[in-house]
Amino acid sequence: MGKTVIEVNDVTMRFRMNNDRIMSLKEFVTTAVRGKLEYNEFTALDHVSFTVKQGETLGLIGRNGAGKSTMLKVISGILKPTEGTVRTEGNIVPMLELGSGFDMDLTGRENIFLNGAILGYSEEYLKAQYEEILAFSELGQFIEVPIRNYSSGMLARLAFSVAAMVQPEILIVDEILSVGDAAFQEKSRARMMELMGGGTTVLFVSHNMDQIREMCDKVIWLEQGRVKMAGTAKMVCDAYAL
Amino acid sequence: MEKQQSTEINLKKTIVTAIVGYVCLVVLVYFLMGYQLHFRASRGDLEQPAAETGTVELVQGTVVEQTFSAKIQRLQSVSVQWGTYYRSNSGTVTMELINQIDGSVVMSQSFAATEIAEGGLTTMTAEEPIETVYDAPLLLRLYADSQPGSAVSPMMCLTAPEPEEDATPFALMLNGTPTEGELCFSAAGEDYIWTGLHYWEFAAGFGAVLALAAVLIWHRYKKGKHSYVVNALIAVRKYRFLIRQLVDRDFKTKYKRSVLGVFWSFLNPLLTMAVQYVVFSSLFRFDVPYYPAYLIIGIVFFNFFSESTSLALGSIIGNAGLITKVYVPKYIYPLTRVLSSLVNLVISLIPLLLVTLVSGLMPTKAYFLVPFALVCLAVFSLGIGLLLSALMVFFRDIQFLWGVLSMIWMYLTPIFYPVSILPKSVAWVLDVNPLYYFITFARTCFIDGISPEPVIYAQCMMMALITLLIGALVFRKTQDRFVLYL
Incomplete structure (x- = not known):
């Protein structure tokens, strides 16, 4: 296996939560004056360390609230860890949920470029890949129509095509997209497998143990923000299933 | 072909462009600002007080004199306001500006009394701005050759302005008699602008600072250290396409429907x-x-x-x-x-x-x-x-x-x-x-x-x-x- 592309070093993530979230200046002032401004600390990640090598597929499993999604956000740079460091190499592309980053008033084509730019791809690259993205999405002539007229299946196909047709170095998948009709689902699964086989590093969060066993090389089991177990997919999944 | 937005920058080219751009800008601004770079309306201009009454009927042999001083580096004009008693007048009125230090007449001009309207101004303008009377004691003298009944009268206000500290107070004299009040007159001119006088020195000095900064940045870059400027340039290059897309989006959707x-x-x-x-x-x-x-x-x-x-x-x-x-x-x-x-x-x-x-x-x-x-x-x-x-x-x-x-x-x-x-x-x-x-x-x-x-x-x-x-x-x-x- 190749070099280390993700290095998570003793990461702790703590949130300060108001008892009820204060969202206005007035509330802030009145509660502060009454001396009721108190915070509850909540530790989402507790001294987590691991590394991922190039081309590996790492699965994150655990119960709801174990810190899986927080871990992904810390790795992609959206959240800054309270303690510890994360070092990554190469661009990180998250598999976006339906519609985020899309503008409903723009056409499918304009959205491909907008979304591609948000994901950090260059204009030349997107132009070169455009035909392929279009072909994969099976949208055909609808690509020139504002996407507010799309069905949810069409939207999901567009989203998946943009995220997966370009070759990210690190792909982040928070629950695999099962979108479109059966044929498209099969096609997207095949594409995922192809990406994972082709040198892309994948971080994969799922509650579906079959998918995890099938796709991952390594699995980390998080419980209440700590690494409960780390190892090969079979070993961790067997332990988790008990 | 690059898949990602390139993070490589051509620092040499950027620095050269910046310096050439700076020089062009300096020359362009010099040309575009032109006259206003060197002179501005003087801060020492004297405003005309509001007229309250007439002084005297300015007939032959009558003299109205007003002493003043003004901190105007290049004096250009002096104006006086007149009353006509609402009749048509005749004769000529003369304005003279005298430097009291040596008694020389620095400006003088005559006006036909028929031309003067009620509340109108006569303005004597220097051919070339006068640069020798900055803060000097000056005397404005008005006289005429009109006959009683067809003479105009310069206007005045009844209270003299508060003199500025350590300045000689202005004095109004009617036929040599000191009088309380002030003639309705104004003086205007322009001042040199210090920055404008030293424009090229400023431009060169700032340019030198820029060049020095460029050398420092270049030096650090060569050693592999990234300064703020280099990081900013990389960010601009990396996110240029995204920024353009987002601006495009805002603009397209604004008037879409x-x-x-x-x-x-x-x-x-x-x-x-x-x-x-x-x-x-x-x-x-x-x-x-x-x-x-x-x-x-x-x-x-x-x-x-x-x-x-x-x-x-x-x-x-x-x-x-x-x-x-x-x-x-x-x-x-x-x-x-x-x-x-x-x-x-x-x-x-x-x-x-x-x-x-x-x-x-x-x-x-x-x-x-x-x-x-x-x-x-x-x-x-x-x-x-x-x-x-x-x-x-x-x-x-x-x-x-x-x-x-x-x-x-x-x-x-x-x-x-x-x-x-x-x-x-x-x-x-x-x-x-x-x-x-x-x-x-x-x-x-x-x-x-x-x-x-x-x-x-x-x-x-x-x-x-x-x-x-x-x-x-x-x-x-x-x-x-x-x-x-x-």
Whole structure:
């Protein structure tokens, strides 16, 4: 296996939560004056360390609230860890949920470029890949129509095509997209497998143990923000299933 | 082909471009500012007091004398106000300006009394500005050859002005008799501008600092260390495409479902101007020269400010879906909102220019200085936008507060009213209102057709940069916590 592309070093993530979230200046002032401004600390990640090598597929499993999604956000740079460091190499592309980053008033084509730019791809690259993205999405002539007229299946196909047709170095998948009709689902699964086989590093969060066993090389089991177990997919999944 | 946006930059080329650009800019500004770079209306000009009564009937043998001194480096003109007793007069009146130190006559001019109207002025103008009378004791002498019954009378006010500290008080003498009060006269001229006199030294000095900085950056870059400047350049290169896409998006969606489309950017300031013109020129009767042009400059500038800041205000909240999922430097969102408003602003310059032309203003080279005001305005708005968008994340009621604040701000900016109607007690607000400076800058260029004095440039630039700095600091300090509140 190749070099280390993700290095998570003793990461702790703590949130300060108001008892009820204060969202206005007035509330802030009145509660502060009454001396009721108190915070509850909540530790989402507790001294987590691991590394991922190039081309590996790492699965994150655990119960709801174990810190899986927080871990992904810390790795992609959206959240800054309270303690510890994360070092990554190469661009990180998250598999976006339906519609985020899309503008409903723009056409499918304009959205491909907008979304591609948000994901950090260059204009030349997107132009070169455009035909392929279009072909994969099976949208055909609808690509020139504002996407507010799309069905949810069409939207999901567009989203998946943009995220997966370009070759990210690190792909982040928070629950695999099962979108479109059966044929498209099969096609997207095949594409995922192809990406994972082709040198892309994948971080994969799922509650579906079959998918995890099938796709991952390594699995980390998080419980209440700590690494409960780390190892090969079979070993961790067997332990988790008990 | 590069898959990602390149993070490589050609530093050498950037530095060379920057230096060449600087030199061009220095020469261009020298040429465009022209006369106004060297001289400004003197701060020592003497205002004419309001007339309260006549002095004496200025018949042959009568002399009215007024002593004064003025801190005017280049004296150009002296005026006197006259009363005619509401009759037609005859004869000639003569104005003489005498330097009391050596008794020499520095200016003298005669006027036909028939030409003088009630309350009218006679102005004697020097052929060449007089540079020898700065703060010197001067004597203004008026005499005539008219006969009683057909002579004019210079006007006066009854109370002499408070003399400035350690200055000789002005004295009025009628036929040699000292009299309480002051002649209704004014003196005007221009001063040298120190910065203008040393323009090339300044330009060279600043250029040297730039060159030194370039050398330092280059040196660090060679050693593999990345300074702020290099990092900023890389970021610009890396996110250029994204910024363009987002600005494109804002612009396309703004008029997506309107019939007239982009034409609205054009029409909007024109319509606002038309309405305000009708309201304020017939109802309130503001007497401002070239009022339509005066109005539309204010409207276009303030519209940009209010549009860009209110768009930037919601930029972080509005893109919450992206911010919580993809890492993109967050300043991009307010920045693109301000940039798309800027596109709008540039479009609305077309109706602005149309209005100035229709008002009868001829374009001058000063028009090319307007972009400076636009850049300052944009930088200022960006600073406010960054500040607001950050605060908005934590306190959602900022949006309502800002609606009220920007309305107050609008009324405190002379958009549709002349500065002169403000009472003294409120006038100080203008001194601390950056928008007033930007708008005044543009009005000087468009309406007066000349460059503002150099100090205005410095004030505009400082206000814009300080605001940006404050906005950027607040944004930077809080941006890591945005995600937690979205």
